[in-house]
Amino acid sequence: MRFYLQKIAFYVVALWAAVTLNFLIPRLMPGNPVDIMISKMAAAGQPITAGTRHALAIELGGSSGSILQQYGDYIVNLLHGNLGISLTNYPEQVTTVIGQALPWTIALVGLATVISFILGIGLGMLAGWKRGSWLDNLIPVTTMFQAVPYFWLALILVLVLTRVVPIFPFAGGYDVTSTTPGFSLSFIGSAIYYGFLPALTIVISSIGGWMLGMRNMMVSTLSEDYIVTAEAKGLNPRRVRMTYAARNAVLPSLSGFAISLGFVVAGSIVTEQVFSYPGIGQLLFTAVSNDDYALMQGVFLVISLSVLAANLVVDVLYGLIDPRTRARS
């Protein structure tokens, strides 16, 4: 019980930190949204009056009053699910805009990450089990893919698989002309078809890390005494591999899974940009390039919260799989 209480306390602090960071960044940074907007309008040759400044200040949600009062307003708005109004999609609420983009990213990044994790763990296990085999010698090659920038790999895949050999669509989330979003077979098929290349990018560039980590843990675990005992008992090698070695070796990878999620989300932001995928990353980029501050803050908050939530899930699972973590704390 104490284990879970500690975890809950940690997540409360992390949640507070994410929310507060989201509040503080715009106020600590040298740039001021209102000033940036005014200089842009001035550059575009629009007339600037004192009223313009005031109107912008209200529109961009800069509530007056002391910083504590602003913080209070911010928290209250947040609890009401009010993240402000998006400038790029003008009368729309930020929450609505994010709500449209979020399922795309969760499906794409989530599925790709899980596929990459399972494949990487499996291959890493085999590589560690048979050291010096061809699979083991393949590991340095896959780590090279890990050092490849996500978006560059995406560019290469686009060049090869949509230009040279045109088998995949160039951009987008689904076929806009022939299908409409909904729970129809044609739409889901189209979404998978369009999501294949972005997903492939994520899998290729993240699988190396899982393989290497699992392989190294497997090698370390195999030199433990209980493996020798298991082999000496004459247990079936498959049983030694799965139940004795792999099960213990997978634990660090599992806790690394949570940590790496933030990295995967970050990588996919830029990848989505290359594929014009209608997800959160694309939204963040739109917000950034149009100085849509409310949307930008909202997207950052949602990304932080999703990473936190994924961490929580992994933490709870980890506690179930490895009883020692519960006992030790």
Added chain:
Amino acid sequence: MDTSIAVTNKAGDKPTRVRRESSLSRLLPSRSAKLIVGLIIAGVIILWGIVGPLLVGDPHAISTDAFAPPGPNHWLGTTQTGQDVWTQVAYGTRGSLIIGFVVGILATVLSAFFGVLGAYIGGAVDEGFALFTNVALVIPGLPLVIVIGNYVPQNQRGLFLIAVVLAITSWAGSARVLRSVTLSLRNRDYVSASRVSGEKTWRVLVVEILPNLIPVMASQFVFAIIFAILGEAGLSFLGLGASNTFTLGTILFQAYNDLALTQGAWWWFVPPGLVIALFGCALSLINFSIDEIINPKLRNQTRAARKAWGLTAEQIKRLEKEDVK
């Protein structure tokens, strides 16, 4: 008489000499093929980053020779405005390396501060530092960098600011590892002995504990460099990189926005990414060798060695059968 002295001298010298050699060679990475290949690739790229810009012309010089494929005049072809890609890659490599090393150093210092110091002091400080580290770990880095980068006006977004922001978002993972290693080190007998014998706190930390952390920190430094170069490339690709700097990410940004993809101008965007990938790969190879120092179990082929003790597959099978009986 003389000979016997010489013999004892020899006998007396030899063990110490042998021991010194072996302890030194234990500290250095074993000279495996991985390490040599990694060092050569990384060395060539670093050298190219330093010397290259001095040998080539102005990366921004335009010419009428637009979208020219690689040829004798332009080794890596030209961009949309006829700029020489080879020249640009030379400058971009230098820019990316500078960012990488600055962030690597900053992140290592930050992680050492929060990881080692907290764990050594212990108590409430450790709890506080550990909590801070874990919170920093779950805040997604690149989105934070993008948001911060956008709030800073273009003219103030210098190289150092981008480096600091990247460092702030990348130290936490290393700090967590350093903390756990330090926690196990500080309770070792030799540390207690040096503390009891009256060594000052800073001396225990710097002379007794830090040397044992160097392999871990070296590997983290190498990873921080890769992370920084990748992160900066991503930022620059989105057009949010440092102003007045020219990195490999900047080239990719220009290539993507000037439709190199639709023009099929692969020579414009393949080389910059390839340099990043090769450099990252070289650093990973170096890291493998460092890993083998940290974790001796990775060094010798334990399982393969056990199998090589002479038991053939038939013998193993026979033993298994006997066991079943």
